[in-house]
Amino acid sequence: MINSEQLTHYVFAVRTAILANEADIECLDRDIGDGDHYINMKRGCEAIAGLGETLTKLPLVDALNSIGMKLLSTIGGASGPLFASFFIGMSKTLKVNAPDSAMHIAAAFDAGVQAIMQRGKAQAGEKTMLDVLIPVAEQFNSLAAQGKSTQEIAVILKQVASEGLESTRSMLATKGRASGLGERVIGHLDAGAKSCQVMIHAVCDQVLNDPSNQPSP
Amino acid sequence: MKKFLNHVDHMLTESLSGFAAAHHDLVELQLEPTFIARKHKAQNKVALISGGGSGHEPLHAGYVGKGMLDAACPGQVFTSPTPDQMLAAAEAVHAGQGVLFIVKNYAGDVMNFEMAAEMLPFAHATVLTADDCAVVNSTYTTGRRGVAGTVIVEKCVGSLAESGADLASCKALGDKINQRTSSIGVALTSCTVPAAGRPTFDISDSEIEMGVGIHGEPGRRREPIRDADAIIADMVAAIVHDFAAKQLPTQGNILLLVNGLGATPLMELYLIYNTAAKLLTAQGFQITRSLVGNYTTAIDMAGASLTVCLLDDEIQQHWDSPVHTVGLRWGC
Numbered sequence: 001m002i003n004s005e006q007l008t009h010y011v012f013a014v015r016t017a018i019l020a021n022e023a024d025i026e027c028l029d030r031d032i033g034d035g036d037h038y039i040n041m042k043r044g045c046e047a048i049a050g051l052g053e054t055l056t057k058l059p060l061v062d063a064l065n066s067i068g069m070k071l072l073s074t075i076g077g078a079s080g081p082l083f084a085s086f087f088i089g090m091s092k093t094l095k096v097n098a099p100d101s102a103m104h105i106a107a108a109f110d111a112g113v114q115a116i117m118q119r120g121k122a123q124a125g126e127k128t129m130l131d132v133l134i135p136v137a138e139q140f141n142s143l144a145a146q147g148k149s150t151q152e153i154a155v156i157l158k159q160v161a162s163e164g165l166e167s168t169r170s171m172l173a174t175k176g177r178a179s180g181l182g183e184r185v186i187g188h189l190d191a192g193a194k195s196c197q198v199m200i201h202a203v204c205d206q207v208l209n210d211p212s213n214q215p216s217p
Numbered sequence: 218m219k220k221f222l223n224h225v226d227h228m229l230t231e232s233l234s235g236f237a238a239a240h241h242d243l244v245e246l247q248l249e250p251t252f253i254a255r256k257h258k259a260q261n262k263v264a265l266i267s268g269g270g271s272g273h274e275p276l277h278a279g280y281v282g283k284g285m286l287d288a289a290c291p292g293q294v295f296t297s298p299t300p301d302q303m304l305a306a307a308e309a310v311h312a313g314q315g316v317l318f319i320v321k322n323y324a325g326d327v328m329n330f331e332m333a334a335e336m337l338p339f340a341h342a343t344v345l346t347a348d349d350c351a352v353v354n355s356t357y358t359t360g361r362r363g364v365a366g367t368v369i370v371e372k373c374v375g376s377l378a379e380s381g382a383d384l385a386s387c388k389a390l391g392d393k394i395n396q397r398t399s400s401i402g403v404a405l406t407s408c409t410v411p412a413a414g415r416p417t418f419d420i421s422d423s424e425i426e427m428g429v430g431i432h433g434e435p436g437r438r439r440e441p442i443r444d445a446d447a448i449i450a451d452m453v454a455a456i457v458h459d460f461a462a463k464q465l466p467t468q469g470n471i472l473l474l475v476n477g478l479g480a481t482p483l484m485e486l487y488l489i490y491n492t493a494a495k496l497l498t499a500q501g502f503q504i505t506r507s508l509v510g511n512y513t514t515a516i517d518m519a520g521a522s523l524t525v526c527l528l529d530d531e532i533q534q535h536w537d538s539p540v541h542t543v544g545l546r547w548g549c
Binding site: 026030032033034035036038039040043072073074075076077078079080081082119120174175176178179180181182184 | 250270292293294295296297298299300301323324325328329331332349351352353359361362410412413417418430432433434435436
């Protein structure tokens with residue numbers, strides 16, 4: 001279903017998408033954060049891009065773990081431990097279940113999201129990246145269990161990610177740096193949720209464009 | 218953005234290299250991973266390590282030395298350092314009595330220090346500073362931010378560690394000082410993170426941000442600028458209210474720290490001290506110790522914070538003990 005070479009393509013697609021969304025992400029973080037989120041995301045993306053070819057030569061679980069460890073020692077801030085926990089969590093789960101079905105990949109994604117929740121002691125509804133990631137993980141599990149095609153899953157998950165991002169607009173922040181601002185955050189989208197929406201869209205678009213995922217004629 | 222800058226990616230390393238070169242008698246710089254450690258490693262004491270985003274100088278590297286920290290881990294500007302920095306710093310300065318991390322309560326700092334602590338092969342404990350009373354605390358939020366009160370924790374716990382106290386005692390003193398300390402900041406202008414290249418927030422000439430954090434993150438409210446006395450009266454009132462909320466006495470001996478956020482001159486900081494001291498004295502406090510200057514900055518933000526620490530004999534004794542660091546020096 002997925003190998004290290006595809007993972008590397010996803011990583012490069014994520015980097016391109018984050019760089020393309022600089023203005024949006026930075027603007028959101030300036031409104032209710034402290035202005036370092038985009039810089040940190042960019043630094044993380046560049047560090048992973050720097051791993052480049054070495055990732056493709058590793059088994060998938062080791063490639064995911066390497067990404068996690070690299071992010072942990074590169075990003076700093078809240079994003080570093082959170083995204084590192086995501087990749088390390090995915091790696092651990094795929095070590096148990098080989099990535100030979102959409103269900104196993106969905107389970108690994110879910111484990112990654114659970115690792116973020118544990119590290120950040122956060123849940124849905126707190127105006128964070130989890131308001132994108134949790135519904136995406138839930139839908140991914142459910143769509144995979146229903147036997148939906150990779151293409152169908154990618155299309156729906158893009159939609160779920162966008163809805164999750166939009167849901168942060170009306171929320172109070174109770175985690176992260178925006179949590180000190182009380183009602184002043186209402187009406188603003190969360191920058192971390194925006195980054196995650198951008199990344200999920202990038203990966204899903206890559207999946208939709210990948211000829212190996214096209215239904216056979 | 219107008220700054221002394223060669224390339225934004227090299228700014229931190231160039232600044233740290235200058236710091237280490239200028240103060241080579243006190244500190245040593247390690248790169249990859251980056252930390253600042255005491256030049257003369259202390260023996261047989263609890264190792265005190267702090268750290269956080271850069272841009273708050275002299276916090277924390279400026280407090281490495283005799284009577285304060287054993288090492289400091291600087292992150293990127295306004296971004297917490299990474300666990301590998303803390304692990305390397307701990308390896309370098311551990312002296313057999315365990316490691317105490319002093320961490321400002323920000324999600325990123327907390328998580329990175331937490332991951333380092335999980336990997337640390339030594340006995341360890343953490344003091345979390347959370348003195349910023351601008352942030353309303355509740356069990357559902359990340360909680361109050363750690364700001365300039367951190368300097369008082371680092372100074373006094375550093376003194377206790379120097380005397381050979383054990384890890385649990387050092388943590389207990391740090392927690393006690395944190396509980397007895399409240400701060401609030403006000404911004405007149407935004408700061409500019411070099412990598413972002415433009416001000417973090419927009420604020421007009423006629424407005425101030427009351428309760429601003431040390432990264433320029435918004436505070437309690439935006440309001441029109443008034444006479445300094447009126448602004449300071451609100452800040453003092455916020456601290457007194459916080460003392461009452463924490464069930465601390467609103468009288469007794471205190472340490473008053475008037476801290477510049479980076480771009481406010483000493484002339485204005487002393488003006489603030491003048492008013493704050495009168496108001497706090499009228500409230501029933503006796504200011505027996507004081508400190509005025511740039512101790513926990515926010516790069517180039519114009520603004521200031523007030524910090525009040527309710528002293529007792531133990532805290533005052535550790536505040537007075539000899540210290541020799543770049544940022545604080547007395548008694549030796």
